[in-house]
Amino acid sequence: MSTSFTIPKFQKAAIVETNDAPLKIIDDFPVKQPSELAPGECLVKLDCSGVCHTDLHARNGDWPLKAKLPLIGGHEGVGKIVAIGEHTQESPVKVGDRVGIKWLAYSCLDCEPCRKGLEQSCLNGRYSGFSVDGTFSQYVVSWVSHVTPIPEGISSAEAASILCAGITVYRAIKYSNTHIGDWIVLPVLEEDWAILPSNTGKEKKDLVMKLGAEKWIDFKETKDLVKDVVDATDGLGAHAAVVAAATSAAYEQAIDYLRMGGNLMAVGLPGHGKLSADIFFTVTKSISIYGSYVGNRQDAREALDIAARGKVKCFYVVKPLAALAETYEGLEKGTVVGRVVLDMTQ
Ligand SMILES: [Zn+2]
Ligand SMILES: [Zn+2]
Numbered sequence: 150m151s152t153s154f155t156i157p158k159f160q161k162a163a164i165v166e167t168n169d170a171p172l173k174i175i176d177d178f179p180v181k182q183p184s185e186l187a188p189g190e191c192l193v194k195l196d197c198s199g200v201c202h203t204d205l206h207a208r209n210g211d212w213p214l215k216a217k218l219p220l221i222g223g224h225e226g227v228g229k230i231v232a233i234g235e236h237t238q239e240s241p242v243k244v245g246d247r248v249g250i251k252w253l254a255y256s257c258l259d260c261e262p263c264r265k266g267l268e269q270s271c272l273n274g275r276y277s278g279f280s281v282d283g284t285f286s287q288y289v290v291s292w293v294s295h296v297t298p299i300p301e302g303i304s305s306a307e308a309a310s311i312l313c314a315g316i317t318v319y320r321a322i323k324y325s326n327t328h329i330g331d332w333i334v335l336p337v338l339e340e341d342w343a344i345l346p347s348n349t350g351k352e353k354k355d356l357v358m359k360l361g362a363e364k365w366i367d368f369k370e371t372k373d374l375v376k377d378v379v380d381a382t383d384g385l386g387a388h389a390a391v392v393a394a395a396t397s398a399a400y401e402q403a404i405d406y407l408r409m410g411g412n413l414m415a416v417g418l419p420g421h422g423k424l425s426a427d428i429f430f431t432v433t434k435s436i437s438i439y440g441s442y443v444g445n446r447q448d449a450r451e452a453l454d455i456a457a458r459g460k461v462k463c464f465y466v467v468k469p470l471a472a473l474a475e476t477y478e479g480l481e482k483g484t485v486v487g488r489v490v491l492d493m494t495q
Contacts, residue, residue, distance in 0.1 A: 154231035154244070156180060156192070161493075162286035163473050165220040168210035172474045178221075180288045186234030191293050193248060195493040196305040197467070198284035199225030200476045201313050203252070203418060207279050208477065211420030216279045224277035225312040226250035226284025227305040228493070233293060240293040247305070248296035249453070251312045252443050254281050255292050268445045285473060287493050297449045302457040310463040310488040311456045316444035318391060319452040321414040324441060325389035332382040334406065335391035378406035386411060391441075393417035400424050404436055413438045465490045 162178035186192060204223060207216040216222075230246050242248060256263050256271035263271050277283040282290070299308045318335065327333055364381045371377045379386045386408035392399050393416050403413045404426045413436060415424060426438060444452065455461055464487035468476065472491065479485040 154194070156182060156194075156231060156288070158182075160287040161470060162221050163223075163470060165208050165216075165218065165222060167218060168208070172208070172477070174471060174473070178286060181290050183232035184235075186232060186290065188234045188236040188238070189292055189294065190234040190237075190290055191230050191240075191242070191296065192232040193226070193228045193250060193289050193291055193296065194231045195226045195228035195250075195284055195287055195289060197227055197309050197490050197492050197494075198223045199309040199312065199314075199465070200473065200480070200489045200491060201225060202480055203313070204278055204283075204285075205477050205480050206418065206420055209420075212418070217281075220278070221282040221284075221286050222278040223284030223286070223289075223491075224250065224252040224254075224279070225309045225490075226277070226289055226493075227299060227308045227312070228289075230296070231288075237293060242293050242296055242298060247299045248291075249299050249308055249312045249449070250277055250284050250289055250291050251297060251316065251449055252276055252279075253295065253445075255295050258294070266445060266447075269443045284493075285470065285491065295446065297446065297453065300453055300457040302459070303453065306465055306467055306490045307456060307463045308453060309490050310465045311452055311461070312449070313443065314488070315456065315461065315463070316449050316452045317393075317416050317441070319455070320444035320448040321391045321416045321439075321441040322389075323448070323451075324439065325391065325412045325414050326437075327389045327412070331388035332386075333389045333391060334378060334387045334403070335393070375402055375405040378402075382406075382408070385409075388412070389414060391416055397422050397425050400426065404430055404434075407434065407436055410435045410437075412436070414441045415439065416441050463488065467492050469495050 157180055159177045160180045161176045164173045164175060181192060206212055207222055227249050230242055230244050230248055233240055233244055253269050253274060254277040255275040256268035257273040260272040275281045366377045368374055386406050388408060389412045390403040390407055391414045392403055467490050470491050476489045
């Protein structure tokens, strides 16, 4: 397929060579040329890419599953399709379309998880910035079947902040069996639900309250987090908890502050950590525990659509690609407030 875009031979990219080597930003990483794209592949020129804690885990080799090396991280990219592989059949997207690149880069759509709508757990899945090169570069190769069309009414930086964290929380809430007016404990906000975030730091509190949370509990300041949550939620406890925290304690506490019939949604991906739940109270309180892993293509579209209609406010800071290493440091120390979105056009 021909293209009207001029595509350079080389690009700027952040490369992880080994898990303990410093991150390297180079400007002579080759760009896959349109003639080299396989059928079904597309080349996306990125506007920006969000930085996620997962990128840090991949970079450090923290998980039981290891990322490919050398690696270009990043899985919250937004940009324009500048080329589509020759002989691509029935592409749902075209050259010039604005699309998102999310964590799930590719799924086979034919294995049992895929057929059941759990393509994010595909037996043949490929992951951006993990098993295939991601979005901390100016150009990225993806698949026409799996890029996410970005609706109008949302900036690329906003869309980038939705593409991972937003989709993940959206899906967890969608499957949490909660209703309007129910209490959900989580560190991110969604409208139409009464939200009770628990996190730490004045800056985070100010942001969360400004975004419309009803109550805030600082886990470092509270003497008894469980009691404070129960007190804040009609004295009965929350209907659901969407737990992204990397500590086992956060899961144990959730069992304690959930009300009867409450749902615990596990969404964080810590490198290590066991989910430990008191069996007696899990049974007698009729608690359900679910693993909710990012989101499928439908969840992605729904989450972006909600944001494009102005129902979700994103808080992000735009920085150059050169700020990636310091962003990782900030994530390690827990000092990053909101999303850092890297501008890939500079
Ligand atoms: Zn992520
Ligand atoms: Zn599959």
